[in-house]
Amino acid sequence: MSSTPLRFLITAGPTREFLDPIRYISNRSSGKMGYAIAEAALAVSSNVTLVSGPTSLTAPPGVEFVSVTTTQEMAEAVWSRFGSADICVMAAAVCDFRPKTAAGSKIKKGSFSGVLELEPTPDILAELGRRKKSQVLVGFAAETDDLEKHAREKLIRKGLDFIVANDASAFDAETNRVAILTADGKVERLRELPKIEVAKVIIERAMDLAR
Numbered sequence: 001m002s003s004t005p006l007r008f009l010i011t012a013g014p015t016r017e018f019l020d021p022i023r024y025i026s027n028r029s030s031g032k033m034g035y036a037i038a039e040a041a042l043a044v045s046s047n048v049t050l051v052s053g054p055t056s057l058t059a060p061p062g063v064e065f066v067s068v069t070t071t072q073e074m075a076e077a078v079w080s081r082f083g084s085a086d087i088c089v090m091a092a093a094v095c096d097f098r099p100k101t102a103a104g105s106k107i108k109k110g111s112f113s114g115v116l117e118l119e120p121t122p123d124i125l126a127e128l129g130r131r132k133k134s135q136v137l138v139g140f141a142a143e144t145d146d147l148e149k150h151a152r153e154k155l156i157r158k159g160l161d162f163i164v165a166n167d168a169s170a171f172d173a174e175t176n177r178v179a180i181l182t183a184d185g186k187v188e189r190l191r192e193l194p195k196i197e198v199a200k201v202i203i204e205r206a207m208d209l210a211r
């Protein structure tokens with residue numbers, strides 16, 4: 001076995017998309033799952049980068065911490081580091097849409113038309129799937145319906161090695177019940193576990209595929 005530690009690139013938390021300097025669109029992600037994955041990675045490697053959207057959590061000591069706010073910032077932070085990663089886990093809950101224009105000053109109630117025009121943000125993970133060389137690439141799928149069907153479709157569409165499917169009820173919870181779907185068609189269903197235990201399984205499965 002080589003002595004160089006595996007290099008982990010992990011994302012966590014939500015992103016924010018601003019309408020004006022004080023208002024934004026975001027989601028309910030707490031970041032707990034992604035931070036738990038960073039902690040589990042640190043137990044096996046000294047080379048862990050955590051790219052995180054805004055959360056109330058403290059970065060695990062020893063991690064290289066990169067703080068971002070918008071999807072575009074997260075995309076740039078991740079894409080620029082992907083080439084020097086061995087394992088990348090995208091646990092962040094990325095905003096899929098952003099306001100087409102962000103006002104430079106506060107939108108006043110009296111002048112707002114009531115219509116907010118949105119445009120898609122870049123799909124960070126799909127782009128990693130296109131750039132992927134020897135990296136192990138792991139995604140998440142948060143769904144309210146047809147969990148495994150949608151997760152498998154994302155696994156294929158984004159070119160992943162495996163995807164962690166969880167019900168949207170896991171948002172901001174202490175535990176998570178997930179299924180791990182692999183590119184070769186297998187499904188591993190875990191019982192409901194604390195997020196750190198789920199994280200350890202994800203890290204183990206990713207390491208099995210690395211190098």
Ligand code: CTP
Nearest residue numbers: 090091092094096122123124125139140141142
């Ligand atoms: N993801 C990403 N960039 C985006 C949206 C999602 O990198 N703009 C990543 C997430 O971090 C996650 C995976 O893609 O690992 C799936 O995210 P999810 O929100 O479940 O799926 P979407 O691609 O947004 O598809 P849909 O909105 O149809 O559920």
